[in-house]
Amino acid sequence: MNAKQMENESRLTALNYGYRDPVLFYKTSPFLLGAIFKVPPQTNIFMSRKLQRLRDHDINPCLVEADASSKCMDKNNYNRDACTLYFLRYKSCKKFWNGIVMQRRKDGIKPDMPTAEEREKILASIGRIPY
Template sequence: MLGCALFKVLLRELLTCLELETVRSLVERLPELFSPTSAILSKKTVRMPMVARRLRDPDINPCLLESDASARCMDENNYDRERCSNYFLKYKNCRKFWNSIMIHRRQNGVKPPMPTAAERDEILGAMGKMPY
């Protein structure tokens, strides 16, 4: 995506250049424009999309640790799903557990339906062990 933005900037500069000498100097500057310390790169800040930020928020996603563990397992095992099935099962059970908690809270009129991270820690502490 970032390469596409650089290409657009470069194309815009090329289209505005009418003299051949300016185009030649721009072509000579290509390595400079694509370097990691380029002014073009430093102007643009890369932000995570809203959905990704919400998934990384521990108050919204109760199974963040399980999700990270399964992704890490996939990375370490060359994306062999069979070797990470235990992690997937833990994540699935975590989602089921917190989804059932959320349904009960919604039925009882408790707001917000998903407990915050601190409330979840209290719930898990009161249970004594991980239910999933």
């Protein structure tokens, strides 16, 4: 296989696996030209794994509060004083769910963090959002 065939094959592979820009594929891996990367289509290659985990509803119970505080910062030209209530709500959300995680660890319940469905049931049993 010559270099041109390898380039065409890798471009097709990049497009088949959901890469938006095949040029990015070449720039990020010039030594693996022609290699086949098995990346699921739903995976966003532009976000780090840590950021993907933080954006997952099953892992981060305070995603809504985090997004609200970010939007507030954007809207108020990054004036922290204007978004204090959003920050306090996020902080109390993290504190509440951290307490749930600690209690579940004590009780030996796995996984430590309740799934999104379990969290909805917990909040429904309380009757309101406690934070």
